[in-house]
Amino acid sequence: EAGVAQSPRYKIIEKRQSVAFWCNPISGHATLYWYQQILGQGPKLLIQFQNNGVVDDSQLPKDRFSAERLKGVDSTLKIQPAKLEDSAVYLCASSLYERGTQYFGPGTRLLVL
Amino acid sequence: AQTVTQSQPEMSVQEAETVTLSCTYDTSESDYYLFWYKQPPSRQMILVIRQEAYKQQNATENRFSVNFQKAAKSFSLKISDSQLGDAAMYFCALRGSQGNLIFGKGTKLSVKP
Numbered sequence: 001e002a003g004v005a006q007s008p009r010y011k012i013i014e015k016r017q018s019v020a021f022w023c024n025p026i027s028g029h030a031t032l033y034w035y036q037q038i039l040g041q042g043p044k045l046l047i048q049f050q051n052n053g054v055v056d057d058s059q060l061p062k063d064r065f066s067a068e069r070l071k072g073v074d075s076t077l078k079i080q081p082a083k084l085e086d087s088a089v090y091l092c093a094s095s096l097y098e099r100g101t102q103y104f105g106p107g108t109r110l111l112v113l
Numbered sequence: 114a115q116t117v118t119q120s121q122p123e124m125s126v127q128e129a130e131t132v133t134l135s136c137t138y139d140t141s142e143s144d145y146y147l148f149w150y151k152q153p154p155s156r157q158m159i160l161v162i163r164q165e166a167y168k169q170q171n172a173t174e175n176r177f178s179v180n181f182q183k184a185a186k187s188f189s190l191k192i193s194d195s196q197l198g199d200a201a202m203y204f205c206a207l208r209g210s211q212g213n214l215i216f217g218k219g220t221k222l223s224v225k226p
Contacts, residue, residue, distance in 0.1 A: 003157075031212060033213060033214075035214075040218070041218055041219075042117075042204050042206075042216030042217050042218050042219055043158075043204075043214070043216050044216070045213040045214070045215075048211065048212065048213050055211055055212075056211050056213060091157075091158065093158075093214075095212065098211065098212040099146075099208065099212045100212070101160060101163065102160075102214060103160070104150075104157050104158035104159075105157060106156070106157040107157060
């Protein structure tokens with residue numbers, strides 16, 4: 001069974017530029033999560049989807065971050081414009097159902113200069 | 114608010130020895146799950162072990178076991194017969210009411226040959 005796929009693995013941009021990350025969850029998993037992991041800290045939830053609906057986006061900086069999960073499968077996370085403090089690893093995770101065990105992708109490491 | 118605290122930023126263990134990583138948490142819910150995740154350097158987050166709060170018996174997975182003290186809100190991880198491959202960041206996590214994970218700051222485990 002294929003795991004959670006993410007791309008790109010690494011991205012370097014300058015501040016005020018835009019960037020997008022892609023996530024493909026494990027087949028059949030209804031719930032998808034995006035976490036932000038700043039160096040030296042544990043991951044923090046940005047947004048949670050159940051199928052193509054948003055369950056929780058309370059910690060998503062909506063003035064610059066957006067996410068979508070069209071058709072309830074793949075998801076994209078966008079930052080526009082990026083700030084220096086957005087430098088982090090962005091982790092995507094999925095679970096079979098809302099309170100199921102989460103499986104993580106390899107992450108996208110973002111560096112904002 | 115739900116919180117997870119890991120008070121040991123770094124730990125070290127000799128190969129083949131036993132080490133215990135500490136975690137405390139706070140939640141007002143009666144039904145919850147606790148997890149330990151392992152994150153090797155530049156590699157993805159892997160589930161090590163999980164504990165259901167309503168189960169009194171401590172979870173065990175091969176060399177990994179937990180000491181779950183519900184009244185004290187403590188959830189420690191014991192690694193027996195430590196191996197070089199156990200070297201990683203270890204995160205304690207609490208599953209929130211909507212399924213998202215709340216992570217501690219992590220403990221970096223080093224294994225000495």
